[in-house]
Amino acid sequence: MISDADIVEYYKKLDRSMFMEENKQFAFVDAAFSIGHGQTISQPSLVLRMTLMLGIEEDSKVLEIGTGSGYQTALLAKFASEVYTVERIEPLMKKAKERLGRLGFSNIRYKLGDGSKGWEEEAPFDRIIVTAAARQIPKMLIKQLATGGGMIIPVGHHTQRINIVSKDEDNKISIREDIPVIFVKLIGDY
Ligand code: SAM
DSSP: OOOHHHHHHHHHHSOGGGGOSSSGGGTTSSSOEEEETTEEEOOHHHHHHHHHHHTOOTTOEEEEEOOTTSHHHHHHHHHSSEEEEEESOHHHHHHHHHHHHHTTOOSEEEEESOGGGOOGGGOOEEEEEEOSBBSSOOHHHHHHEEEEEEEEEEEESSSEEEEEEEEOTTOOEEEEEEEEEOOOBOOSOO
């Protein structure tokens, strides 16, 4: 079983500057920074918090929407069985793939495209994490969530709230709102 302490320990060891090109000297600061293309590497404490909320298990198949720098992806891939990550900006995807390859991860699959549609061919996913702000929860993501699965997604317009979505054993969906956050927008069809 994966404990929160295991995740926190890896989070503390993971060198965030490896995922940054600008502002590397500020990697230790608990704030979001630009990674170019109008996108950001998220605030580390929020990356940790969302990872803990996700409740990953050793055999979890995880879908991540918004690869960005790959920082969150590393935290997921360290503990999950497989991570499927989708990014819409090609240069960001390429750099993230290089970095995560250098760290030795071999359980990550990458897709360039609109993650609001999920990754239908590989569904269902035990866990889904969205790291960009959606106006509403994309219905394709709810569909691709496995029975008994969970999703973490920031929902809202200018500011958002983290939504925790659960699909129970009868495929009934429940949604709980958590902390307020500010993320860059999820740009896509859904
Ligand atoms: N978790 C990332 C990290 O630690 O670096 C930060 C992700 S950044 C806040 C949000 C990312 O979502 C951006 O890289 C953006 O290009 C991506 N994005 C936005 N809309 C998307 C979509 N529809 N499909 C895939 N990626 C999307």
